[in-house]
Structure formats: C-alpha cells, structure tokens
Ligand code: NAD
C-alpha cells in the first residue's frame with residue numbers, strides 16, 4: 001500500500017485514475033484539485049472516505065504543495081489546463097498551471113525525495129501527415145503547435161531537467177486522446193453526444209479529416225499504474241491503443257449509434273493551427289512493462305460512453321450552456 005497525491009483528480013482522467021486505483025490497488029489517494037471550470041467533486045462521489053481524501057487548492061501554491069508532497073510516497077500529476085480551444089482564446093492560465101504548477105510540484109518532490117509521475121500528451125510532438133507511415137515514439141522530436149501543447153511540452157522538459165540536474169525520481173507518459181465517462185462537454189466526443197441529446201446538430205471543425213488516436217480512459221489509468229509500479233526512473237513511455245479515426249468518421253458513428261442520420265451534422269469554423277494527425281506507437285510500454293489495453297473495440301466503448309451521458313445529465317447539464325456560448329462566440 002502506498003500513499004499517492006493525485007493532482008487534478010477531480011478532472012476527467014484524474015478522477016478515472018482515482019476510481020481505477022481504488023478498485024485495483026490498496027493505495028490511499030489524496031486528491032489536490034483547484035476545482036476550475038473543468039473540475040467536479042461529483043466525479044469522485046461514492047468513493048470510500050478511508051481510501052480517498054480531497055484537498056481544494058492550487059498546484060502553484062508552494063506552501064500547500066510542500067506539505068502535501070512531504071506526506072506521501074508518490075505524486076501522480078494530472079492537473080493541467082487541458083483544452084486547446086481555450087488556450088487559443090486565453091493562454092494565461094495554461095502558463096500558470098502547466099508550467100508554474102509543474103515547477104512547484106517538482107521542487108517539492110526534490111526537497112522531499114518523493115517519486116513523481118508526470119502525465120503528458122502526444123500533442124507535444126506536433127502532428128503527422130495523413131499518409132505518414134511513421135507514428136510518434138519516445139524519440140520523436142518535440143514540435144508543439146498550440147499554447148496548450150507548448151506548455152505541456154515545457155512541463156515535460158522541466159521534468160527531464162529535474163531528473164538530470166537534481167536526481168528527482170520521475171517518469172513521464174505521453175498519451176493520445178482519451179474518451180469515456182466524466183469528460184467535460186467542451187471536448188469533441190461529449191460535445192457531440194450532449195448536442196444530440198439536446199436536439200442540436202453536432203459540430204465538425206473544417207472538413208473533419210483530422211485524425212485522433214482514441215484510447216479509453218480506463219486503459220490510460222491502467223498504463224499509469226503499470227508505469228508507477230514497474231517504470232524506470234527518468235524514462236518516458238508513450239500510451240496508445242491503436243485507435244486512429246478521423247473526426248468525420250467519429251461524428252457519423254455517434255449519430256448512427258444514437259439513431260440519427262449519419263450526415264445530420266454541421267461543418268463549422270476550423271480551429272486555428274489545427275493539428276492534422278496524432279498516432280502513438282506504444283511498443284516500449286508493451287514490451288518493457290507488459291501493458292496491454294483492455295478496450296479493443298472503439299465502437300462498443302463509444303456506445304457505453306453515450307449511455308453514460310444519457311444516464312448522467314445532472315452531471316453534464318450545468319456546464320453545457322456556458323460551453324456552447326463560448327463556442328458560439330468563436331463561430332464553432
Ligand atoms: P481536465 O481539464 O478534465 O481536468 C483538469 C483538472 O485539473 C481539473 O479537475 C481542474 O480543476 C484541475 N486543475 C486545473 N488547474 C489546476 C491548478 N492550478 N491546481 C490544481 N488543480 C488544477 O483534464 P483531463 O482531460 O482530465 O487531462 C488530465 C491530464 O491528462 C492533463 O495533464 C492533460 O494534459 C493530460 N492528457 C489528456 C488527454 C485527453 O485526451 N484529455 C490525453 C493525454 C494527456
């Protein structure tokens with residue numbers, strides 16, 4: 001049994017990790033979360049109080065972070081500003097949380113000699129051509145496109161520097177696009193599902209040829225636990241489940257699964273600087289650490305996710321109007 005500090009544990013993937021770890025380990029989890037617009041205490045409802053505690057706070061608050069990091073065996077760092085469209089409208093919070101917040105955690109991990117796992121994204125590698133036979137690997141050069149991905153890239157580089165210069169015992173994982181329950185309605189898949197549930201047509205940026213490499217959030221969580229248990233300090237591991245799909249195909253699949261005509265969507269203004277394709281080669285994680293994804297069939301995972309949004313309107317409805325007002329201002 002270990003004591004873990006999970007930053008951003010009230011967000012989409014962080015809360016999935018907390019649920020997953022409660023079910024699959026004996027660890028005690030302390031969640032540190034600022035509860036920004038993206039955090040939701042309801043995502044942690046029903047978890048046993050003797051296994052999970054919650055601290056409201058900012059990862060850039062050095063005194064608070066020092067106290068918390070000093071009282072655990074390891075930090076799993078999910079907290080971030082995570083949405084590209086927001087970063088294009090206002091980059092400021094991305095610099096604060098993704099860079100200053102990550103720096104603050106690294107300094108505390110250094111002072112207390114505490115193991116840290118940093119959660120990052122495949123977006124740090126930029127994008128690929130549609131017909132490029134290559135996929136991202138751990139040695140692909142960094143080439144981020146947006147304020148979001150550049151601040152995530154910066155946080156990865158801070159982690160690498162703190163490992164080399166100060167001997168911090170850290171690992172990094174870069175994962176592809178996650179889907180599953182509890183994802184904020186600003187993101188592609190939940191936005192389209194909840195639009196359809198409200199009788200609104202889904203919104204496809206540009207022509208929808210952009211490809212994302214989808215992985216179920218449970219599989220991201222199992223990979224992170226594997227890296228925490230078996231990963232080599234100082235190493236980076238890419239996490240992916242061979243789930244490449246273009247956005248138009250995904251929208252058509254959602255419409256069909258929800259009993260609508262497959263072409264009942266609108267093309268809207270494209271995202272500035274929109275990355276064309278992400279694709280992960282997770283050979284290192286699979287061969288070195290023996291990890292495998294559980295969800296092999298995207299369509300059935302998507303159907304279960306649709307059902308979750310049907311059953312949990314009270315979770316997503318409070319955020320829906322403000323999210324759509326934001327997109328309306330952008331013509332999206
Ligand atoms: P999210 O936006 O759903 O959740 C982020 C959480 O962090 C929220 O609970 C928010 O309240 C909290 N937070 C934000 N700023 C904070 C601060 N200063 N102090 C404390 N808490 C703060 O994000 P997500 O989609 O769950 O992503 C989690 C992590 O996974 C991020 O680091 C992201 O870069 C990474 N990631 C996401 C994906 C994806 O597909 N969503 C894929 C790969 C990697």
Ligand code: DAU
Nearest residue numbers: 082083084121123176177186187188191203204205210247
């Ligand atoms: O690749 C990992 C990344 O995946 C994570 O690091 C990010 O935190 C996460 O948000 C996600 O980034 P994307 O920008 O790929 O995800 P998003 O859900 O915003 O969009 C997915 C694709 O769908 C993208 O090509 C843009 C498009 N899109 C998005 C929205 C919201 C649409 O066509 N219509 C939409 O309404």
